[in-house]
Amino acid sequence: MAPPGRINHARHLSEAEEEAENYLEHFYNKSEPNKRRVSFVQRGAMNQAQFDEKFDYNKPHLENELKKQAKKFVRRFYEPFTSFFALKLFIFDLIPILKWFPEYKWKTDLSLDIIGGITVGVMQVPQGIAYALLAKQPAINGLYTSLFPPLIYMLFGTSRHASLGTFAVVSLMTGLSVEKLAAPTDYDPSSFNETDIDLVKLPSPTEVSCAITITMGLILFVMGVLRLQFLTTYLSDQVIAGFTVGSSVHVLVSQLKTLLGIRGLPRHSGPFYLFRHLYDLVMSITRANPVSCGISIVSIIVLHFGKEFINPFIKRKTKSNIPIPWELVIVILSTVFVAVTGVDTEAKVQVVNKIPVGVPNFSLPSFYLIPQVLPDAISITVVSISVWLSISKMLAKRYNYELDSGQELFALSFASISSSFIPSIPNSCSLSRTLVAVGAGCTTQLSIFFSSLIVFSVVIFLGTLLETLPMAALSAIICVALQGMFRKFADLIDLWKVSKIDFTIWVVSCVSTILLDVSTGLIISVCFALFTTILREQYPKWHLLASVKGTQDFRDAERYGETVYFKGICIFRFDAPLLFHNVECFKKSIEKAYTEWQKSHEFYVLREERETILNTKLDGSDESIDGKMFQTAQSTLNTHSPDILSRHFVIDCSGFTFIDLMGVSALKEIFSDMRKRGILVYFANAKAPVREMFEKCHFFNFVSKENFYPTMRDATSIARQRQLELGFKDTGYVPEHDRLTEVLSSHPM
Template sequence: MDVPLNTPQQGRGLVLVRRQPPNPQSLMETLKARLQRSCRCSVPRAWALVQDLVPVTRWLRQYRPQEDLAGDIMSGLVIGIILVPQAIAYSLLAGLQPIYSLYTSFFANLIYFLLGTSHHVSVGIFSLLCLVVGQVVDRELQLAGFDPSQDGLGPRDNGSTLNSSAATLEPRLQDCGRDCYAIRVATALTLMTGIYQVLMGILRLGFVSAYLSQPLLDGFAMGASVTILTSQLRHLLGVRVPRHQGPGMVVRTWLSLLHGLGEANICDMVTSGVCLLVLLAGKELSDRCRRRLRVPLPTELLVIVVATLVSHFGQLHKRFGSNVAGDIPTGFVPPQAPDLELMWRVALDAVSLALVGSAFSISLAEMFARSHGYSVRANQELLAVGCCNVLPAFFHCYVTGAALSKSLVKTATGCRTQVSSLVSAAVVLLVLLALAPLFRDLQRSVLACVIVASLRGALRKVRDLPQLWRLSPADALVWAVTAATCVLVNVEAGLLAGLLLSLLSLVGRTQRPQAALLARIGDSAFYEDAAEFEGLVPPAGVRVFRFAGPLCYANKAFFLQSLYSLTGLDAGCSAASRKTQGLELGAGEGDPMEGKDPVSSGARLVPMAAGFHTVVIDCAPLLFLDVAGMAMLQDLRRDYRALGVTLLLACCSPSARPGLKGMWPPQPQPGHRHGIPTRLDHQPHRAHRARAVDTSLTLDLQRALSTPARLSPHPCRVLRQDLRATQPCTGPHFQSHPVPRTWL
């Protein structure tokens, strides 16, 4: 009987709709269409392209000064005030002169103002990236014959840091001292990092950052924070120890510190203790009074100003031998192209910097976009952060990225747009042009305290590990392995180990997903895991099997193993055994009992111990099937057919149906599309209507799936509904009907 489309069936609440036939395009047609769209040129398209590449041309026209300007100026001033002491302090991590950190902060804010899509992210110097830059710089300094134990701070002759073998190792560097070569290495590394990020943006690889999971990033931040803390202990204590490189750097640094603890500088130790106490207390007070304070306490700036005054008037460098920052020049140096030879030498190191910087930048941009109700473009963020590294590399800058702490401060102080970055750049420019020399007498121990205090949030993440273990042991293992590898080996190895373990965890969950037999919940028509819940009623003679994952070449063996183990019947071995014994029935296509009288056949197809005649596979979790998975289902169907067991597929997802059509040829039956039910919407317990064949039963698709049913959508609740007999539809139609639901 034909039923009109798009009209409800009287008394049944059903609506029949026709599925549009698929119209797939070939790869060549798709590429041709995209090239045609891309090659068309007009003034509106050119202007739209400019707006996409330079987002400031779009949102600046909609800027509302009366509503946005005050908050942007306030947040920009606060971030600029925070940037100055952090820029000088992070020079210790990067092993560079403080002036280069100020250059980096200035250009990064200026470029991200033009190219960024996030309104609240603060791009600039980032402690984790500075750590990696410092390690690469130290390694190249040592290879070039320089002494890497000296930081890029303090008064010295630029050419006096060459050791005895420098002239023989690098003759071309005799006219370039330690600081000159260090910034060459840093700019080469920065340019390579930016090139990688720009290429990722052009190739639309923003999705790659999704593979750096949050547990991996948290573990990396934790391990890198421990490494940063260890590297700053010598400044906190005033101990002269070498800067170790390579695997085991943290352990060797601790051993060197313990060995040289007797030579600690008392002045630096006292200064470090007082500054750490003030900084940590100020941050804790800011966190507790966040709702009452419109502007965070500028604790870092206050500590640096007071410490500079005390060091200057107390002459701590001359009287107690305390290490100070030294001369910081003003103005800009002429731009210079990075060294091409050094770029090839640091190309591999730039990969980890590009991945980490991109992942943090995209994740922070998306986080603030969700909380403030706007959208960002991941690929444009890659281009923006990449340009923040490519262009400044010619102006003596090093690698930058989005910083969480400054972004949070930016949001808390009323930031509305990236105009605040322009204000922050103006503050840094003022310091570059006039105020930088005032920090000459600032102690290095104070700068180390600023760095250590900024690690408070990352170090406190270790408290989340127990809860993470309870929620997901696999994610907790990724966190722990990443952090431990960063500490015990190095940060690059930690990132690689965490990434590999995350991918292995993903593959493992795909290869061995959860499998279960389903049973009915009481008198309802809902099915749940029979092993997890008590009091469920298994349908007589039917096994409902659920495989909570895709079905592909990697897990097809586990699928069969789980199915055979839970049902208690190895169909492959049993079918092969019956074939050798000449007991196989229905070897041809179609149902083995089709056109025959099962009773008169006298065949005993299913063993007495099996206790079932039908297997229903819940295909709702099967998001996709590959060729190997479909071939396995075909073999499984043939094996079950040889045993007189009917194999049914239910709840087939739209992505899996095209591949299954070839396995289940179109045989329109009432209630199905092409012989494949689109829902687990028939109760398998109706199977008792089938006729008996000795001790076994056979069941066709129509009899097995005859009454609507549903799987329980919640593991702890039973969803009830009024079930009525439905008039099945045929052909290219499928059923879609509203169901009254009540939570018990």
């Protein structure tokens, strides 16, 4: 159908077919002059049934397909034991270090891995201590998490750069769960009295943390066995970005009391707890510790200027990607300051206190806590694995190596399960450490060994030196590390320009996480993102198509100027699966397309037909074209076989990737309504699963298979042949100035 303003450029089928045939003949002769090729023109136009019969279409059996998939799933478990070679491949895939370590390039990669590993290890120490306190755990638990899980991952993982260990958002979520289930961290069992009997029954923060860790490991293991890593795709980049920024707000607010040196604030949980916490903080501002405030301010200034100005300046001058570890600088300077001045006792500055040294104690995790921590563990697992896979895949693609997502689930599972037998917290990927590892030149997983040596030295020998480390300095490290998260607000302007829906997903994810809770915000974010997908399918775009000049293609008529329009033939496409939630939209789109088709000259196949309808309108009749007036005009003009109609409506089914019973019912309704209007409906480009659905629903008993065509060219050619059988002459449209017609066309029909 020709859109308004382009009707004079309409061309007709005979000319288009001639141009297309000449084009194809010229192309084939030019590209392969000595080889005869089969083209569309040579096979001739045919319907879908003829096409399937000619080219031997075979319908796959659903039962056989299900058996095939079931056998494939079961075969994964017994296939490694069918031969020695299969068992060897299975072991090498399960333990990737057996593959890459024998091929390690000692001369070129060792020095880079040593430098990169030491750089990451230096960052692991302050971050491990700080994020452990964020998770409401003893400082040493963060160091254990930075030491043992990465070593386990080195054996089983396939990512060469991702840094496993503590992560701010995961630590925050762990801390919130610990606050709900564990006894307060400042509770002293030696001061027991009868009113504290409920606190005695509560598990310790470490027990809750280890229970979350092993539950997380079991969830990852089940996901690995069932190959469920695809579930992480439901967390889009906008969901993760908005959620992490919202979680960062929680992290920042949770550190304000430590930055100010305020103690004894009540604990809150549940929706809107953040605002209750801020209210308590404001009401207690007079209790702020001046020395803690001073340590916080100086630490933030040093960290900010060091990272933002000094490190880039040194990088430009030295051409080195190894940054100065300002976190470690702050840890050393603040620890020395407190030890020399004694402000921890005089000014009551809160410090880390005792950090045990030596090998950690091994014990079984509290399995009875698994049902209680399961909901929080699922949320933590989803966030952890989504962040991990997104970063790991990005780096693997950038540095051109293969990342096995399924094996990553097993690697993280083994790391979590093994670390739950020692005091630890749930682990994940840290973007800041990963970027430092990449910048420092890490090339393989061996860099984890050298970073672990740094953490190991602190755990075994140097832990006692950090007993006077002020908590305010650790909070400053956490807050400065969040500045990269908050910079994502600047990306919202570009996101709004690119996609309004993605912008909305980001905002809803961030706001819901801030207002309600971290776990609740994650659920709302995922549900809203899925809802937008349904919403986009519920109100999809629809188009009227036209043949592109000189080709066999049909494209959107409003986007291409060099198009060919067919009189009496309307081509319609609906760009979405036809399901229950958009059936009404589909039917309305058909009506809009039909109305627009009526307004064009292509709607009138015969000149006499158009004049009959106009004369009827001039008689003062208020009936629409869809009523008795049209049927009368049609019966007058159709002197030939009543089974062959001169007006044809072609539905391009290429957008119907899925269809349900309501969709099938809607097509029946459209077909019936169009036939009442004297219009024959064609279905083209229907995919095989959609046609099989039609067969199951007995759709072909209502609409004959002869109305289905494999391509748009088949449908339009058959429609044209039927028009010619009615005596339709393919004459070009000659524009004429008819004032009366012009006035009528400007008013509603």
